[in-house]
Amino acid sequence: MKNSTHIASAIRVVIASLLMLIPIVALAQTEERALKMVQVLRLGDNLSDMTYQFAKNTTTYKIVEKTLGPQKADELxxxxxxxxxxxxxxxxxxxxxxxxAPLMTAEEFDSVVSEKQKSPFAPKFMSxxxxxGATMKVSAEPLxxxxxxxxxxxxxEKSMPKK
Structure with a gap:
């Protein structure tokens, strides 16, 4: 009797542990599908433009621009x-x-990837x-x-005269 109680308890612990993994697996799948959407729709391609815009407004860039001239500084x-x-x-x-990832389901991401603007979830994606963007602004700032x-x-370094 004691052994069957221990076995039943062990089974409950295993089942509870497995049930706790389901949301983790679902989130991983959603993130994977979100990444596919980001890649296919090229949503992350703005990194170059953002870097360019921020860099142009820095004191460092203004010093380089003054040293090399606007065209050379921009090329560099x-x-x-x-x-x-x-x-x-x-x-x-x-x-x-x-x-x-937390904003849509894996199925919604898949639909937007495969059907683009024709997806029934395109309006949700747009909204x-x-x-x-607000989440990205905070989480991507260090990067x-x-x-x-x-x-x-x-x-x-490349704009300073060599000694």
């Missing part, structure tokens, strides 16, 4: 962005997928862009700063 900035962004694009896309620092360091 674009070249450094072309080097830095690819190193961080996957992380940027994953961060964006994490911002989207949630601001919310995903954007890292990319920006790499770019600014590169242009600064």
């Amino acid at each position: 900035l674009r070249a450094e962005i072309a080097v830095a962004v690819p190193k961080h694009q996957d992380e940027w896309n994953h961060t964006l997928a994490q911002a989207w 949630l862009q601001g919310q995903a 954007l700063k890292t990319v920006l620092m790499e770019v600014l360091t590169g242009i600064f």
